[in-house]
Amino acid sequence: MTIHWHRRDLRGSDNRGLVRAADGPEPVVPLFVFDPTVLEHASPIRVACLLDALDGLREWYRARGSNLLIECGEPSEVLPRVASARGADRVTWCADYSGLAAERDRAVTAALEDGGVDCEPVHDAIHHAPGTITPNEGAHYSVFSYFWKKWRDRETRDPVASPSADDLASIADSSGRLPSASELGFDEPAATPRPVTQEAARDRLDSFCSEPIYRYESTREYPAAEGTSRLSVHLKWGTIGIRELHAATEAAAERAPDDDARESVESFQRQLAWREFYTHVLAFNPETVSENFTPFERDLEWRTDPDGFATWKAGETGYPIVDAGMRQLRSEGWMHNRVRMIVASFLTKDLLIDWREGYDWFRRRLADHETANDVGGWQWAASTGTDAQPYFRIFNPMKQGRKYDPDAEYVRSYVSELEGVAAEDVHGWHDRTETERNRIAPSYPAPIVDHAERRERALEAFERAKRKA
Template sequence: MNLYWHRRDLRGTDNRGLARAVSVSEGPVAPVFVFDPTVLEHAAPVRVACLLEALEGLRAWYRERGSDLLVVRGEASDAIPRLAAEYEADAVVWADDYSGLARERDRAVTAALEDDGVACESVHDSIHHEPGSITPNEGAHYSVFSYFWKKWRDREKREPLEPPAADALADVAGDPLPSRSELGFDKPTATPQSVTQAAARERTTEFCSGPIYRYADNRDKPAVDGTSRLSVHLKWGTIGIRKVYAATQRAAERATTDDDRESVAAFQRQLAWREFYAHVLAFNPETVTENFSGYEHPIPWRNDPDELAAWKAGETGYPIVDAGMRQLQAEGWIHNRVRMLVASFLTKDLLIDWREGYDWFRRNLADHETANDVGGWQWAGSTGTDAQPYFRVFNPMKQGREYDPDADYIREYIPELEGVPADAIHDWHDLDPDRRAQLAPSYPAPIVDHGERREGAIAAFEQARGE
């Protein structure tokens, strides 16, 4: 018998690790999940809720096939060898994870299994191309996305895998899943989307049957359901990346116009961004806490606690920014265009360290992935790979007017502005206090002047550059 250790691949179909465990086992395979307290230290209520829902779905999937998911609590370096001994396993297989925390955990598990004489193997699964497989002529990885994208789009992709046969899975009975409170987490304030294998398949089919052909035009419009909403499924692995990519390829084959095909390619480009950041993190695990791009001097972050609190609460007086932060509170998710806006506002208008924003996202996003969020925050903070130049600062008023012209998205998340004309919402910073009080007395005035703060941010970054 072999054990298969699920981590962030909570599915049975198109799972390369599970398939490998079955192919090399002389007997049936028993699936395992470990609630590791070291990993849970970095979790959050909304993600624990997603995790438990995904695990319930995975357990049901195994039970339909006469097996079950073994569930244990404890340090993985103790729990996995203990299970291997209990079930007399010949080997333990798992899928790679590329964060520094995951690699440290996996090294400890590997050492413990080897001490017990149990074989172990990790399998590349969560992205198409393993870190180190797409490289420049010099260096371990690309730091400019456009070069990475050119190779990624032309590189052959693996086909999705079928699930293992039922008789390849062990007839085992697992203990009940612990509750959220038993794991030490409060009820989340956000209500995230459903995170199951069925929900992932349904969303992929729905997106690739129509919205993907309008993705290039609609992806930046937060009031429109124009994005895939697959990020949380890719984070938890309730669908495999090969399944998603194959669905986009079929969509491209069905496309009847060049615009449709270009729109599909625009979405595939976003899949490549996700992979680009995974490669960067794999070779630079320190970027979780350190700037990727160095400056001659430290960036003079202001780090005003009151301004940070207003940003977190969606009370900055900049409607598009506040709508995004309130969407985060409500759903554990933010539209991608608005993620960039709120990050730019924090790091440039408020001149608050990107790490503060990353930490807030880590504690509140259902789809938080270390590589993506570190990459995105350092992009916005002009400290990362292929980052936004420090002198390009998003204007939140112009962005709101361009991407949410009717203010439908803003009003959805800021009820104080219900009934306020769109022009007044987009001109909120220019309205006099009496007019603001007349239109929306409970919504705050802008906490900073964007023009002044833009100039201050540019000067601060130039100072850090030694200019």
């Protein structure tokens, strides 16, 4: 008997770990374990997404005469117990690459091997495992453009077929009871991007590749355009396989009506490569979850500003594009990527608040939070990471708003106080007098800081840190 331990691969299709489990004479027992250590780092919105994905996966197994076993406890204790009870001599799982996952998997491997059970971690979550795309010297690239050149030219695997019903163990329905969010210690979030299931992921992928992917390059930076795939939450929970996703984009490229459309598909694939780039970086530098990657930035003098931080979280900074993003995060558990960069720059440069505080807020609020992506993105914005935004290039939130939301459509969707306000007043809010602001939108706050002054202060702080190094 073989157990397949599901973690962030909550699907039955294009799952290399599950296929490996089925490659044997005995049927596969599917298992998910609610790990208390992982739950300590969870949040209501992500637990809701997790439960949704698990419910969908459980139904996928039930439709094939099997079921998903659900257990709670330390995996290093649960896995040996279940293996013994089921007479399993082998456990497979899809590899994860964070420091926390590596520590957990070492403990599980030791416990299972002590009981005579073989362990088979399988590479699945990204195309190319950490350590397979490397420079001539060193374990990983720290500049994305070099990584991208090799990633783009590297052959990718095809999607793998689902196991048949005969490959799966017959398990009683009562074995797959899902706990509620409250039983796990979490409140129900106000909103989630549900459904987070295999079917929803495939529907979204099909819809995106049917036409919007051909406009991706020209629309992806504009939050009001709905030009992105919205597949990030499905990649986070593994309700779609990366090989299936990539194959769909390759098929879209073959159908592309012209060169511009094909280049747009490649632009989307480049974003998939960014995801893998950050996974590689984190795998070799797990300490960057809490430490700056770039040495001289380790001496940065971040400010302690609880009022400023609270205002940023609430979307009350008086900078419309920043506030729209923070309110979208609060209401949807998601934020457009361009706006993520803008709000992160505002926190780390205008307010000079440590990126780790912003990362922690995103970790608790984002349905699609992935450690590697979010650490990489926050350190990019803070100019402390690999291939980071140079510290002297500081986003001007007014210019960013004018460029990427010229009609203020996105801002007005989330900042109700500015409904009906002309775009020129929205993007010129910082230049309006108190009297003008009271007339235009009396309930919307004045800017909490002067961007030009804060830009100079940030430059001075980074230059001081560089001199110390």
